[in-house]
Amino acid sequence: MVESAVATAGAVGPDGPVRGADGPIHVAEAADLSLLNQLSQGVAVDWDSYDAEVAQRHDGNATSPHMNGPLDLDDSADSLRQRLLYMAFYRTALIAELIRFWRQPASPALADIVYCAVAAGFKPIVTSTLNSI
Numbered sequence: 001m002v003e004s005a006v007a008t009a010g011a012v013g014p015d016g017p018v019r020g021a022d023g024p025i026h027v028a029e030a031a032d033l034s035l036l037n038q039l040s041q042g043v044a045v046d047w048d049s050y051d052a053e054v055a056q057r058h059d060g061n062a063t064s065p066h067m068n069g070p071l072d073l074d075d076s077a078d079s080l081r082q083r084l085l086y087m088a089f090y091r092t093a094l095i096a097e098l099i100r101f102w103r104q105p106a107s108p109a110l111a112d113i114v115y116c117a118v119a120a121g122f123k124p125i126v127t128s129t130l131n132s133i
Helices: 001-008 032-042 048-058 075-103 110-119 125-132
Strands: none
Touching: 001 032, 001 075, 032 048, 032 075, 048 075, 075 110, 110 125
């Protein structure tokens, strides 16, 4: 699912994928996939460095979607832009939350992982994965 998230735009508007100050906003970053690959291989992960890196993404907005919530829900271009930014950052925050579940000493709860993945827009992948178990 995270592989798909790396290749997926956080939101797409009439002008194409939504961009933040540092470029296109994808649902996940290559760093997220790299961290999960390290975990799957039993490599120790520096969670503090990961948290710091995530906190800096997109000018600090990648885990704070509420900072970009629209003030008005009208049909103006500004309102649409704010709604798209909110959607993109909401999805990135869900993936960061999903990954951080592995920071806990115990294995993460399947329900928590499923919730984040589905809410981030990856229900077909989740359904397929669960059906194959």
